[in-house]
Every structure is written in structure tokens, then in C-alpha cells.
Amino acid sequence: MLVPMSPTDSVFLFAESRDQPMHVGGLQVFHPADGMERDDVLDTFQQMLSSNETSPMFGKRVRRSIRTGWLWAWEEDERFDIEHHVRHNALPRPGRVLDLFALCSRLHGSLLDRHRPLWETHLIEGLHDGRFAVYTKVHHSLTDGVSAIRLMQSSLSDDPEFRGGVPPWRAGVESMSPRRSEVVAPASRGPVELSSDTLRTALRTAGEAAALPLVLARSVNRGLHAQSGPLAFTAPKMMFNVPITGARRFAAQSWAIERFQLVAKRSDCSLNDVVLAMCSGALRRYLLSLQMLPQAPLIAMVPVSLRDESTAPTGGNSVGAVMCNLATQLDDPGQRLSAITQSMRNGKQALASMTQLQILAMTALAVSPLGIDPLLRLTGVVRPPFNLIISNVPGPRSELYWNGSRMSGLYPLSIPVDGQALNISCVSHAEQLSFGLTGCRRTVPHLQRLLSHLDDELVALELATA
Incomplete structure (x- = not known):
């Protein structure tokens, strides 16, 4: 079927x-x-x-x-x-x-x-x-x-x-019927109940869709004024925003999560803000070493999960995005952290005024240049919608075991795309926060050096907030 x-x-x-x-x-x-x-x-x-x-x-x-x-x-x-x-x-x-x-x-x-x-x-x-x-x-x-x-x-x-x-791939199989193809149908519902549910859903969706032009206008206005939200128009052209190849290079490292929590507590910001500031400083060091740091600050797309905590893990995608100003033009790590914290707060406030349907629509619009530009051969020619993706996914909070073998490391590998040659992903695990750097092998040279820059930047943030 x-x-x-x-x-x-x-x-x-x-x-x-x-x-x-x-x-x-x-x-x-x-x-x-x-x-x-x-x-x-x-x-x-x-x-x-x-x-x-x-x-x-x-x-x-x-x-x-x-x-x-x-x-x-x-x-x-x-x-x-x-x-x-x-x-x-x-x-x-x-x-x-x-x-x-x-x-x-x-x-x-x-x-x-x-x-x-x-x-x-x-x-x-x-x-x-x-x-x-x-x-x-x-x-x-x-x-x-x-x-x-x-x-x-x-x-x-x-x-x-x-x-x-x-x-x-076998989780839950024991509670299933013998054939994988058999699907238990939901309990039948009365025609009156079904009709009223369908009508309410249709009216709600129609109302959200009718408000999309206003949401779009507000998002465009925020982007034009360099304010955080689902759209950005100020990302500079730089070395990551070019056509890529299919070959990949991966590097990863973990740090104690309490170090991030301490910096966040001292700075009155979120742990994710500290992650973004650490990435910002590392990217600044990396680009300076290659003499390729743009004068304008880099813009990161930061995915935001729209899933409810009670949602069953049935697959599919439900993700919005905030465009974060990484303040890479600033030399001081404390000032960069403050700028990133304010940028993320503004972006989250913008999303809070939208429904899930509207957020998904704005996110689709934000990433659409990644599909359109390659078709028109504009990748690397026009200004990119953002410079890279930085994501942070919450993982297991306790030590986990596979038949007695302790999981000592958990590292994410993500998706570079045409015009976005580097993707930084993080996942927490027990008392660690692990970074996974996935880049185009040809476009992002010396990817391993970014790990050293990340370590140096975490130390710099600790000193700046001490």
C-alpha cells in the first residue's frame, strides 16, 4: 500500500x-x-x-x-x-x-x-x-x-x-503483529465527531494561511533591518557558500557539559547561546588563519524543534529556524556572547508570534535559495541566505548501555549542501556535550583545526565570564 x-x-x-x-x-x-x-x-x-x-x-x-x-x-x-x-x-x-x-x-x-x-x-x-x-x-x-x-x-x-x-530498527517490534505490513487501524469515529473535527482543522488552517502575507511582511522587515527571525538578508559571501562535492570530512570532540552550564549561568543566557558563541569564536579564528574572515558578521541558521515532548518518535520532520547573528566581527568573546544572546532572544520572540504552520512556511522560504541558486548557477555569486547551520540536539541525560557495553561517545554527522559547505551539530550525552563537524572535503580545508579553535574559544569564554 x-x-x-x-x-x-x-x-x-x-x-x-x-x-x-x-x-x-x-x-x-x-x-x-x-x-x-x-x-x-x-x-x-x-x-x-x-x-x-x-x-x-x-x-x-x-x-x-x-x-x-x-x-x-x-x-x-x-x-x-x-x-x-x-x-x-x-x-x-x-x-x-x-x-x-x-x-x-x-x-x-x-x-x-x-x-x-x-x-x-x-x-x-x-x-x-x-x-x-x-x-x-x-x-x-x-x-x-x-x-x-x-x-x-x-x-x-x-x-x-x-x-x-x-x-x-527493531524497537517496538515485539509489540507488533507478526507481519510488518499490518497496521492497526484507529478506532472508528462517528460521522458528527469526524465532521466537526475536520471543519475545525480546516478553519484553523485557513486562518493561519490567510495570515501568512502579514507574517511574511514582518519577517522580511526584520531581515532587512538585521533583526533575528526566520529570514536574513545580511549574510556575507564567504568561502563556505560555494558549490560543493559529495566527498565528506568529519571531525568530532566532546567537552564537559558543566563548563557550558557555568558560562551560561554567569552570563544569564542559555546553554545553546554558549554553544553558538563558542562556534562563532572558533570560526573567527579559523577564517583569520586563512585570511578569509568577512567584515560583516556571519549568519547561522539555528534549527528549532517544533515537536512536543510527548510526541512519539514516529519519524518525519518538524523543524523551524532562527537566523542568528554570530557577531564574528567582534574580537572580544564576552561581547560576542552578549550579541548572540540578544540575537537569539529576538529570534525566539519572532517565532513565538507565529503558529507552527507559519513557522514551517517561513523556514521553507528561508532555505529555498539553497534549491533555487544551484539551478540558476547562482551559488557563490549572489548573497547566501545564511552562512552555515549550527544545531544542538538534546540527548540522553544518563549513561546508557548496549547489552552491558557503555556508550562512551555520541557524535552527530549532518548534511552540507550546495552553498553550505560546513555543518556543525551538537548533541548532549550524560555529562558531555559533543560537537560533530561535517564539511565538504574539497571546500573546507584543515577541518580538524576547528576542534582546537573550539577548545581555545571555550577557555576564552570561561575567562571572559569569570
Whole structure:
């Protein structure tokens, strides 16, 4: 049975090309449980392949035909093959973390097969200290970052003695009927109740749509006056905002989350403001070293989840955005933090005056140049809508385990696109905050140096707010 795909999710399929893979990824690093040997890791891999059963989200593939009006839809993969999706890799000696990141860079640069469900998981062994890793990539049409983190959590346990863990693609399978294709229909509803619900929804949607011109006018006015909101018109042309290739380079590092919390407390700002200020300072140092820092401040698109905390992790995308002035023209880290805090507060106030439908519409408008400019060959010629994306996704608050093996690292890999050669993503895990830098291999040189600049900038923020 074909199920229509939402317009928001289908955008990621229409936008995908060889130079622009549209999947998100995650790297989990595990310390083996006490007494666990290499053969036990391989046994874990075999257990992952032991069943073709998946939850509905991981068993569906994309389809487009005359029956769907050439629009994208979902259908169950009747010939699902778990061995295509779950793979085994080993690092070359000496098994450095840099070797792990290099492997993830290559895996992240390859396209997912559209004839199959759009995800892969790679079990990676061979780290010099005995740890093993799991790299997973999922197409953005299937899920956003918040949903991906929740799905990952559902497969882990906070009990180090628990040995009944299942991989994310099988989470919830035990409570399902034997066939993946069977879907439990909702309870029938009376015609009067259905009609009134439908009418209320239609009237509400029509009212929100009718207000869109006013919302657009306000957003454009804010953008023209360099005020934060869903639109920006002041992002300078710079080295990241050019056409890219499909090859990727990935670098990652973690810092104690209490360091961010202390700076935030001293400055009366949010933890995310500190993350943005840290990125701003690191980018300033990096661009100065290349003699490519623009005079105008960089503008970052900061995704904002529109999901309710009670929303089940069923996939799909529900994300808005704030355009943040990174104040990269300022030399003082304390002043940059203050400017970023004010910019984010203004942006959140702008979103607070909109409905979810209006926010989604403004976000679609904000990112539309990323699809239009390449078609007209204007990427790198005209002013970009923003300079890069910086996202921060809340992760698990406690230590988590996979069949007794402790997850010691959790790192996000995101999506560079034409005109946006660098993407910075963060995720929290227990007492750590981890940064994942994903860039075009050709366009962003010496990506690893940004990690040193991030570390230096966190120290600078601590000193500036002491």
C-alpha cells in the first residue's frame, strides 16, 4: 500500500544529488562490557542479522510513479534484506580515532540506495583501546535529528546489567503483529465527531494561511533591518557558500557539559547561546588563519524543534529556524556572547508570534535559495541566505548501555549542501556535550583545526565570564 509522503519530508528527496547526499548520521562509541572479547563483538553483529523483522519506519522504502502523480510516497519493502542494511567494518592498525573518523567520512559521503529502506548501520571494530563503534545513517526524509536521537535511546538501557537490548530498527517490534505490513487501524469515529473535527482543522488552517502575507511582511522587515527571525538578508559571501562535492570530512570532540552550564549561568543566557558563541569564536579564528574572515558578521541558521515532548518518535520532520547573528566581527568573546544572546532572544520572540504552520512556511522560504541558486548557477555569486547551520540536539541525560557495553561517545554527522559547505551539530550525552563537524572535503580545508579553535574559544569564554 502506498502512503503519501508529507511535502516537508519529500523536499529532502527532491533536493538530493550525488554531490548532496541528504542523510543524517550518528556515531556511537562503546566500551566493551567486562570480560567481552572480539568474538563477543562479532556475536553481537550476528545477532543484529538474526531477524528481518523491523519496525514500520525502518521497513518502508520510497516510491514514485504515475499512481502517486509522480510525487514521493512510502511503501513496505516486501523483499527487505537485513544484510544490506547492517554491515561489519574493521579499522586498519593502529586503530586511531582519526582512522574511525576517516571511515565515517567515507561512509557519510555515499548515497543510500533508493530501491531499499533508506538507512544503514555499520558495526566498526579495531580501535586500539578495545572499544567498538556503531555508525548509522538515515535519510532526512525518514527522520529529523530529534527523532533520530529518541530512536537511538529506545535501543539502549540505563542498566549495565541488562542484556536484552534490541537495535533501533527493531524497537517496538515485539509489540507488533507478526507481519510488518499490518497496521492497526484507529478506532472508528462517528460521522458528527469526524465532521466537526475536520471543519475545525480546516478553519484553523485557513486562518493561519490567510495570515501568512502579514507574517511574511514582518519577517522580511526584520531581515532587512538585521533583526533575528526566520529570514536574513545580511549574510556575507564567504568561502563556505560555494558549490560543493559529495566527498565528506568529519571531525568530532566532546567537552564537559558543566563548563557550558557555568558560562551560561554567569552570563544569564542559555546553554545553546554558549554553544553558538563558542562556534562563532572558533570560526573567527579559523577564517583569520586563512585570511578569509568577512567584515560583516556571519549568519547561522539555528534549527528549532517544533515537536512536543510527548510526541512519539514516529519519524518525519518538524523543524523551524532562527537566523542568528554570530557577531564574528567582534574580537572580544564576552561581547560576542552578549550579541548572540540578544540575537537569539529576538529570534525566539519572532517565532513565538507565529503558529507552527507559519513557522514551517517561513523556514521553507528561508532555505529555498539553497534549491533555487544551484539551478540558476547562482551559488557563490549572489548573497547566501545564511552562512552555515549550527544545531544542538538534546540527548540522553544518563549513561546508557548496549547489552552491558557503555556508550562512551555520541557524535552527530549532518548534511552540507550546495552553498553550505560546513555543518556543525551538537548533541548532549550524560555529562558531555559533543560537537560533530561535517564539511565538504574539497571546500573546507584543515577541518580538524576547528576542534582546537573550539577548545581555545571555550577557555576564552570561561575567562571572559569569570
